[in-house]
Amino acid sequence: MKSLMIIGEGFDEVAAKVQRGGAWEVIYPCRGPGELEAILAARPDRSIERLDICDHGGAGFITLGGDVLFQSDRDPESPLTNGALVVGVRDKLTATAQVRLLGCETGGAWRRRREGRLLLLKLAQLLNQGARPRSNRVVFGTIIGVQPNDFDEQGFLHTSDLTMLFSSYSALDSDAPAYDDRLGHVAALHGDVARASNR
Numbered sequence: 594m595k596s597l598m599i600i601g602e603g604f605d606e607v608a609a610k611v612q613r614g615g616a617w618e619v620i621y622p623c624r625g626p627g628e629l630e631a632i633l634a635a636r637p638d639r640s641i642e643r644l645d646i647c648d649h650g651g652a653g654f655i656t657l658g659g660d661v662l663f664q665s666d667r668d669p670e671s672p673l674t675n676g677a678l679v680v681g682v683r684d685k686l687t688a689t690a691q692v693r694l695l696g697c698e699t700g701g702a703w704r705r706r707r708e709g710r711l712l713l714l715k716l717a718q719l720l721n722q723g724a725r726p727r728s729n730r731v732v733f734g735t736i737i738g739v740q741p742n743d744f745d746e747q748g749f750l751h752t753s754d755l756t757m758l759f760s761s762y763s764a765l766d767s768d769a770p771a772y773d774d775r776l777g778h779v780a781a782l783h784g785d786v787a788r789a790s791n792r
Contacts, residue, residue: 597641598748599623599632601648601657606741613746617645625658626675633685642687645749650696650735653708663694665712673712679719688728692720693758695749700734700759709734710764717761732761 608621654664701709
């Protein structure tokens with residue numbers, strides 16, 4: 594099983610660090626969602642156990658090569674941007690794979706938690722939807738900015754992993770999440786938090 598890191602254009606320092614180690618298969622530069630789709634299409638099914646995507650991000654979105662890769666707004670019912678791409682991605686992942694969105698604050702920032710949490714939830718929902726046998730794929734986003742010194746030859750530093758990542762499990766606040774059933778509840782919960790913080 595492979596760990597695959599996709600790095601967008603302009604991240605020479607990050608790419609140089611990770612490529613030295615050889616623990617990861619690194620694709621650099623990846624110039625956009627279409628190129629990512631082609632890269633993954635060439636991989637065998639169920640062959641990727643961790644997929645890291647490194648590019649610019651913000652609360653509720655991550656870009657790739659200057660284009661939006663995945664994005665959620667504040668509405669739990671609205672579709673994820675590029676949701677159709679996820680269908681091709683999920684076939685390449687193992688049943689317990691991790692997808693980590695390593696752009697700044699992709700999992701939500703202090704006053705924009707709702708978009709970030711919904712990005713994680715919607716992506717996790719699509720990655721696990723209709724999987725046979727059942728899958729337990731988890732999505733991680735960041736809660737603060739990501740810097741080149743958060744990486745070394747092994748990829749994203751373990752210390753950064755512990756302090757900067759927020760998972761789709763945490764967004765659901767449940768040990769056994771049912772993504773379809775809980776989206777509205779979690780969106781309402783984080784909506785209340787956001788409103789309180791704006792007073």
